[in-house]
Amino acid sequence: MIRVSAGVRGASVLLVLVAAGAIARADSVAPQAISGADKDFLARHWRRPIAPQGPAPEGFSPLERSLAPESCGTCHPNQLADITLT
Ligand code: HEC
Numbered sequence: 001m002i003r004v005s006a007g008v009r010g011a012s013v014l015l016v017l018v019a020a021g022a023i024a025r026a027d028s029v030a031p032q033a034i035s036g037a038d039k040d041f042l043a044r045h046w047r048r049p050i051a052p053q054g055p056a057p058e059g060f061s062p063l064e065r066s067l068a069p070e071s072c073g074t075c076h077p078n079q080l081a082d083i084t085l086t
Pocket of ligand 1: 063064066067068069071072073074075076
């Protein structure tokens with residue numbers, strides 16, 4: 001059986017903790033300002049507001065095609081109650 005002295009074991013634990021600390025620091029890279037090229041990319045891909053999407057697909061039921069709040073409330077009663085003031 002190999003005997004490991006308390007000093008060696010303590011040094012090993014310390015080494016592991018220091019290594020873990022180094023890895024944790026490497027992961028936490030500070031956010032940087034968005035470059036001009038990245039801003040252009042974001043503007044192209046996430047246009048707001050999005051363009052009108054046209055009529056709903058044929059396979060959708062009338063309830064699914066409706067944008068009336070009462071229709072939404074069929075499946076989302078709590079949300080409808082939240083926005084209903086009367
Ligand atoms: C036929 C039932 C039904 C109708 C009608 C309906 N929804 Fe939903 N809605 C769902 C289901 C099911 C989900 C998915 C829930 C989930 O995955 O947790 C959902 C998800 C959503 C979410 C995403 C919620 C989240 O936490 O990500 C929004 C927002 C939403 N619905 C808004 C609406 C609006 C606005 C309407 C009306 C124009 C509407 N819904 C009509 C069934 C419906």
